[in-house]
Amino acid sequence: MEHDSASRTEHDKRAAAEAAVDRFFLPGMCVGLGSGSTAAFAVRRLAALREQGRLLDVSGVPTSRATEALARELGIPLITLDEHPTLDVTIDGADEVAPDLSVIKGGGGALLREKIVAQASRRVVIIADVTKLSPRLGTHWPVPVEVLPFGWRSQQQFLESLGARVVPRVRENGMPYLTDQGNRVLDCAWGPIDAPDALASRMAARAGIVEHGLFLREATDLVVAGPRGVEHRARPS
Numbered sequence: 001m002e003h004d005s006a007s008r009t010e011h012d013k014r015a016a017a018e019a020a021v022d023r024f025f026l027p028g029m030c031v032g033l034g035s036g037s038t039a040a041f042a043v044r045r046l047a048a049l050r051e052q053g054r055l056l057d058v059s060g061v062p063t064s065r066a067t068e069a070l071a072r073e074l075g076i077p078l079i080t081l082d083e084h085p086t087l088d089v090t091i092d093g094a095d096e097v098a099p100d101l102s103v104i105k106g107g108g109g110a111l112l113r114e115k116i117v118a119q120a121s122r123r124v125v126i127i128a129d130v131t132k133l134s135p136r137l138g139t140h141w142p143v144p145v146e147v148l149p150f151g152w153r154s155q156q157q158f159l160e161s162l163g164a165r166v167v168p169r170v171r172e173n174g175m176p177y178l179t180d181q182g183n184r185v186l187d188c189a190w191g192p193i194d195a196p197d198a199l200a201s202r203m204a205a206r207a208g209i210v211e212h213g214l215f216l217r218e219a220t221d222l223v224v225a226g227p228r229g230v231e232h233r234a235r236p237s
């Protein structure tokens with residue numbers, strides 16, 4: 001049974017990713033390549049289309065070292081944001097998606113580059129399976145917060161003072177998890193968040209917090225897959 005639901009989720013991640021690439025990546029575009037297992041399906045779809053001779057002139061900015069390695073392995077042309085400071089569209093995954101298309105990201109630790117790339121994109125398409133949908137951010141998933149190693153325990157105290165249960169992220173071997181930038185991640189469980197804007201502002205104002213996983217206004221579109229198939233939703237205006 002467990003196996004069935006896991007393979008259903010994989011199927012849905014893949015269906016959402018492929019539908020998004022087919023619909024939103026167009027010839028000649030400069031695109032953002034997201035991180036995580038759902039976004040990896042999108043990178044693989046782009047590579048498969050290239051093998052068919054399509055989208056050969058699409059080039060991408062990877063949002064993590066892992067995505068960069070995958071894209072290189074698959075022969076996808078890579079560019080930097082310095083070469084192309086504005087991107088046409090980014091396709092990326094999410095950990096939790098609210099009805100207004102605000103999302104929590106960063107489960108894979110790539111939140112900083114993901115937010116930089118999202119904010120540099122004209123369009124940001126979130127791809128997800130239905131298990132990621134949530135009535136309110138924070139219901140199912142903690143908010144990852146990337147902090148400088150210097151003084152990280154005072155950031156933990158600060159986040160606890162904002163009501164979070166804070167778990168410093170560690171690797172399987174017990175060593176601290178470090179992001180691509182060499183920073184630490186504190187996973188902050190608030191439960192359902194009543195005022196995400198106020199929380200995001202408090203974190204943004206705190207020195208030592210490099211970035212947080214609340215992406216409140218970046219997503220323009222959601223492509224979500226579940227038992228009823230693939231559905232596209234635009235951000236409510």
Ligand SMILES: O=C(CO)[C@H](O)[C@H](O)COP(=O)(O)O
Pocket residue numbers: 034035036037038039092093094095104105106107108109110111114
């Ligand atoms: O934000 C992310 C990485 O920092 C991922 O997009 C998010 O964690 C979803 O991952 P997955 O597609 O593997 O469920």
